[in-house]
Amino acid sequence: MSTDHVELRTGAYAxxxxxxxxSRRVQQLPGVVxxxxxxxxxxxxxxxxxxxxxxxxEATVNHLVVAVRLEDSGALDGVVTExxxxxxxxxxxGSGPAEEEPPHTTASALRRGPASVVLVSVPGASAAVEAxxxxxxxxxxxxxSDNVPIEQEVALKRFASARDLLMMGADCGTAVVGGVxxxxxxxxxxxxxxxxxxxxxxxxxxxxxxxxxxxxxxTAYGVGGRDLSADVGGLATRTALTRLDRDPGVELAVLVSKxxxxxxxRELTAYAEALGTPVIPALLGPGxxxxxxxxxxxxxxxxxxxxxWPVRGRHTRAGTGIRLHGLFVGGTMKQEAxxxxxxxxxxxxxxxxxxxxxxxxxxGRAHPMIDPTLRLEHLAEVAADDETGVVLLDVVLGHxxxxxxxxxxxxxxxxxxxxxxxxxxxxRYDPQGLDRQVATLVxxxxxxHLSNAGATRRALEILGAGVTEG
Amino acid sequence: MTxxxxxxxxxxxxxxxxxxxxxxxxxDWRPPMPGxxxxxxxxxxxxxRPEADARALERMLGVQALLVDVLPAHxxxxxxxxxxxxxxxxxxxxxxxxxxxxxxxxxxxxxxxxDTPEEAEALFEGGxxxxxxxxxHRRAVGPMAxxxxxxxxxxxxxxxxxxxxxxxxxxxxxGKVLRYGAYSPAVIExxxxxxxxxxxxxxxxxxxxxxxxxxxxxxxxxxxxDEAHNRNRAGTLMLLRDLGPALVASGADARDVAEALGFVxxxxxxxxNLAMPACKLALDAARGIDGSTMVVAMSRNGTDFGIQxxxxxxxxxxxxxxxxxxxxxxDFGPDDANPDIGDSAITETAGLGGFAMATAPAxxxxxxxxxxxxxxxxxxxxxxxxxxxxRWSVPVLEFAGVPTGIDVSKVCRTGILPQINTGxxxxxxxxxxxxxxxxxxxxxxxxxxxxxxxxxxxxxxAARTPA
Numbered sequence: 001m002s003t004d005h006v007e008l009r010t011g012a013y014a015x016x017x018x019x020x021x022x023s024r025r026v027q028q029l030p031g032v033v034x035x036x037x038x039x040x041x042x043x044x045x046x047x048x049x050x051x052x053x054x055x056x057x058e059a060t061v062n063h064l065v066v067a068v069r070l071e072d073s074g075a076l077d078g079v080v081t082e083x084x085x086x087x088x089x090x091x092x093x094g095s096g097p098a099e100e101e102p103p104h105t106t107a108s109a110l111r112r113g114p115a116s117v118v119l120v121s122v123p124g125a126s127a128a129v130e131a132x133x134x135x136x137x138x139x140x141x142x143x144x145s146d147n148v149p150i151e152q153e154v155a156l157k158r159f160a161s162a163r164d165l166l167m168m169g170a171d172c173g174t175a176v177v178g179g180v181x182x183x184x185x186x187x188x189x190x191x192x193x194x195x196x197x198x199x200x201x202x203x204x205x206x207x208x209x210x211x212x213x214x215x216x217x218x219t220a221y222g223v224g225g226r227d228l229s230a231d232v233g234g235l236a237t238r239t240a241l242t243r244l245d246r247d248p249g250v251e252l253a254v255l256v257s258k259x260x261x262x263x264x265x266r267e268l269t270a271y272a273e274a275l276g277t278p279v280i281p282a283l284l285g286p287g288x289x290x291x292x293x294x295x296x297x298x299x300x301x302x303x304x305x306x307x308x309w310p311v312r313g314r315h316t317r318a319g320t321g322i323r324l325h326g327l328f329v330g331g332t333m334k335q336e337a338x339x340x341x342x343x344x345x346x347x348x349x350x351x352x353x354x355x356x357x358x359x360x361x362x363x364g365r366a367h368p369m370i371d372p373t374l375r376l377e378h379l380a381e382v383a384a385d386d387e388t389g390v391v392l393l394d395v396v397l398g399h400x401x402x403x404x405x406x407x408x409x410x411x412x413x414x415x416x417x418x419x420x421x422x423x424x425x426x427x428r429y430d431p432q433g434l435d436r437q438v439a440t441l442v443x444x445x446x447x448x449h450l451s452n453a454g455a456t457r458r459a460l461e462i463l464g465a466g467v468t469e470g
Numbered sequence: 471m472t473x474x475x476x477x478x479x480x481x482x483x484x485x486x487x488x489x490x491x492x493x494x495x496x497x498d499w500r501p502p503m504p505g506x507x508x509x510x511x512x513x514x515x516x517x518x519r520p521e522a523d524a525r526a527l528e529r530m531l532g533v534q535a536l537l538v539d540v541l542p543a544h545x546x547x548x549x550x551x552x553x554x555x556x557x558x559x560x561x562x563x564x565x566x567x568x569x570x571x572x573x574x575x576x577x578x579x580x581x582x583x584x585d586t587p588e589e590a591e592a593l594f595e596g597g598x599x600x601x602x603x604x605x606x607h608r609r610a611v612g613p614m615a616x617x618x619x620x621x622x623x624x625x626x627x628x629x630x631x632x633x634x635x636x637x638x639x640x641x642x643x644x645g646k647v648l649r650y651g652a653y654s655p656a657v658i659e660x661x662x663x664x665x666x667x668x669x670x671x672x673x674x675x676x677x678x679x680x681x682x683x684x685x686x687x688x689x690x691x692x693x694x695x696d697e698a699h700n701r702n703r704a705g706t707l708m709l710l711r712d713l714g715p716a717l718v719a720s721g722a723d724a725r726d727v728a729e730a731l732g733f734v735x736x737x738x739x740x741x742x743n744l745a746m747p748a749c750k751l752a753l754d755a756a757r758g759i760d761g762s763t764m765v766v767a768m769s770r771n772g773t774d775f776g777i778q779x780x781x782x783x784x785x786x787x788x789x790x791x792x793x794x795x796x797x798x799x800x801d802f803g804p805d806d807a808n809p810d811i812g813d814s815a816i817t818e819t820a821g822l823g824g825f826a827m828a829t830a831p832a833x834x835x836x837x838x839x840x841x842x843x844x845x846x847x848x849x850x851x852x853x854x855x856x857x858x859x860x861r862w863s864v865p866v867l868e869f870a871g872v873p874t875g876i877d878v879s880k881v882c883r884t885g886i887l888p889q890i891n892t893g894x895x896x897x898x899x900x901x902x903x904x905x906x907x908x909x910x911x912x913x914x915x916x917x918x919x920x921x922x923x924x925x926x927x928x929x930x931x932a933a934r935t936p937a
Contacts, residue, residue, distance in 0.1 A: 101849060108853050119479075132515060152515060182486075
């Protein structure tokens with residue numbers, strides 16, 4: 001048989017929300033059938049009466065009613081103690097103000113404060129949305145993400161262009177802006193050269209060669225591999241060149257790209273000629289000067305001495321295989337090698353060049369500059385093949401790349417029968433330590449170049465010896 | 471660089487910036503609601519959207535809501551005998567929930583269409599002599615069931631710059647009231663008194679006094695602990711302050727005046743019925759702007775939760791209304807509660823209620839939360855809004871304006887749903903209020919609205935491009 005306990009307390013005001021919480025807590029106590037702790041407002045009295053409690057007629061809005069229905073009266077003292085505790089606890093909850101949550105969108109981040117640039121690397125299907133947040137807030141953006149539909153890139157670049165903003169990318173791997181490297185970027189000293197690059201690793205090769213020649217770089221803008229296509233029309237390239245032209249510290253601008261669509265090339269040439277700053281177009285492709293030749297052209301234009309491009313660990317013995325395997329992490333490194341191989345007239349069935357940064361190899365895994373696993377597996381396979389004469393590799397240093405790529409590559413090339421030729425793309429300031437990386441690879445038996453074109457020619461030379469002897 | 475790089479996506483790239491001793495702000499990016507990527511990109515890249523959203527927000531923030539009159543609904547919104555308005559998106563009697571049915575039954579008794587609520591059921595089931603229509607379709611809003619019949623008196627709010635008007639009934643108080651679906655004789659009797667005495671009295675007072683600036687009172691009450699949805703205590707008292715002298719000076723029977731003053735002062739929610747039409751007046755100014763992704767109404771009829779968007783005309787995007795999470799009166803429990811009901815989420819749509827939680831910490835305790843939770847809620851709502859309202863500021867957040875202008879795209883991107891403070895009605899007709907708590911809209915209505923926005927965007931693009 002249950003028993004009811006109803007008591008009125010005076011001078012014990014609490015707000016209705018607190019009391020609803022107290023009531024809930026009391027309702028959950030063992031031995032309690034139901035309970036209500038409330039100020040005796042007409043509404044609450046009605047509620048209590050509907051629950052079957054007899055509320056004393058003297059109750060007024062200034063009374064606190066404690067109404068408890070117990071399974072048996074023995075539990076009363078314990079329950080009343082708990083009611084008191086619940087009422088006391090209710091007055092001292094909470095702590096200091098909460099930490100602000102991180103922003104969930106680029107727009108939210110930019111609403112909290114201005115940014116120098118926005119770096120977008122979300123999946124391609126969502127990249128345009130974040131990039132648009134940046135542009136709407138009047139901020140330049142670099143889209144590292146790939147798989148961004150071309151029409152979205154065009155729309156973003158039109159929006160940016162109309163507002164004198166720079167939309168780098170999509171699929172822009174490298175930029176150096178305001179002295180900070182974005183994406184995969186080498187650390188360079190400030191200097192007279194400005195770069196606009198449609199190719200990330202092409203830009204990095206140029207940064208590395210100029211650094212060796214003692215020439216710094218003011219700014220390197222990436223524009224994405226499709227910027228000079230007919231669809232995009234060089235929208236970002238124009239803005240980037242204009243920016244460089246306005247920078248009094250830039251004496252010379254270099255445009256690194258595959259040859260643009262012909263209409264785009266005409267427009268861009270006219271545009272570049274109208275600028276006060278000379279622009280060297282470093283257009284890459286079969287039959288065109290390679291990046292190293294372009295770097296030399298830049299140095300001559302600046303009246304600087306062209307240095308010997310360093311080679312360490314020169315091979316002295318000839319190889320025995322007939323085939324060249326090029327395993328690259330940089331797309332432009334591979335394309336440059338391909339052009340040189342074609343120009344040298346090497347039969348295509350004797351050459352196999354792979355870009356492990358290509359979409360085909362990056363689906364579901366990190367870029368090979370970050371995760372070397374796939375290339376190392378492939379390296380073991382080709383090294384075991386008796387037909388392999390030379391293995392040509394690139395190692396890209398800089399921020400964003402592996403912490404110590406030579407350390408993971410060295411064991412894989414140590415003691416290999418085929419000759420190993422490596423291009424290490426890096427500057428003396430890169431966090432991995434250029435000299436240390438080169439030394440590790442030389443110790444492992446590799447011939448190490450700074451120039452990818454030089455490394456490729458050398459690989460062909462070694463292969464030629466191998467062919468002759470085989 | 472002194473200003474940070476904002477990095478959204480792969481953390482390694484953010485870390486690479488940090489490693490160069492450059493400041494970096496990391497965005498806590500998550501994949502958007504499933505299947506929304508294409509529509510999000512389409513809408514993001516719509517060339518008219520940025521300006522459209524800016525205009526929607528600007529228009530909304532430019533509205534001043536003045537209380538200019540109090541009129542019976544047949545005069546205020548032209549409601550004819552047999553016509554009833556209700557909260558939420560359109561609904562028919564057969565799909566109506568308990569509280570909406572209860573309120574309609576009570577309304578039919580009040581209008582003298584039937585003698586008893588039981589006869590009313592037959593009247594609505596027959597459907598021949600009655601017509602149901604959302605409040606929103608007649609420039610009105612109603613809390614909870616939101617039932618308005620021709621004889622009920624309504625506040626009339628006007629924006630002096632445009633002459634635009636909105637309307638809302640007078641608040642009945644808490645507990646057993648029509649808007650929670652109760653229809654007992656006491657409920658009807660109170661409504662008759664409101665129609666016979668309170669309405670006409672308020673009309674005389676409003677007409678003789680300077681117009682009450684509801685927008686300004688909202689600004690003040692936010693600084694006094696009200697969030698203008700579940701807490702309207704300060705606002706109600708300020709209304710009394712503004713109308714008290716005119717009420718007393720009206721020459722009406724002193725006992726009627728005293729009763730009216732006591733009724734208004736004794737009902738902490740009286741001001742809600744002014745806050746709601748003020749919010750609607752502001753949001754209506756943002757309607758019909760092509761390309762804008764801003765939500766202009768969130769509303770529930772006890773069965774469906776619906777939203778309307780600035781860029782999609784009068785179309786409703788609906789999904790099932792949810793049951794609030796909160797505290798219950800007496801021995802009511804979750805089984806007694808009806809799904810979410812009422813036009814009162816117009817307050818959240820305008821940046822009040824759950825969006826202004828930080829200024830009314832008491833409200834967060836409806837779900838056993840804490841003061842830091844309240845601050846976090848208001849801050850979180852900034853993630854899904856287009857801007858802030860400088861007129862409605864929150865002292866504890868350094869007087870930041872309340873987050874304003876819910877962006878359909880940002881909801882789909884972040885998965886953060888608008889937080890609504892609400893009362894809970896009993897699901898059985900006639901029961902009345904059973905509790906109060908917090909609720910969110912059903913997630914799926916935002917991708918639905920987004921898909922329509924994207925479709926309209928593609929249509930505009932096609933129209934621009936000659937075939």
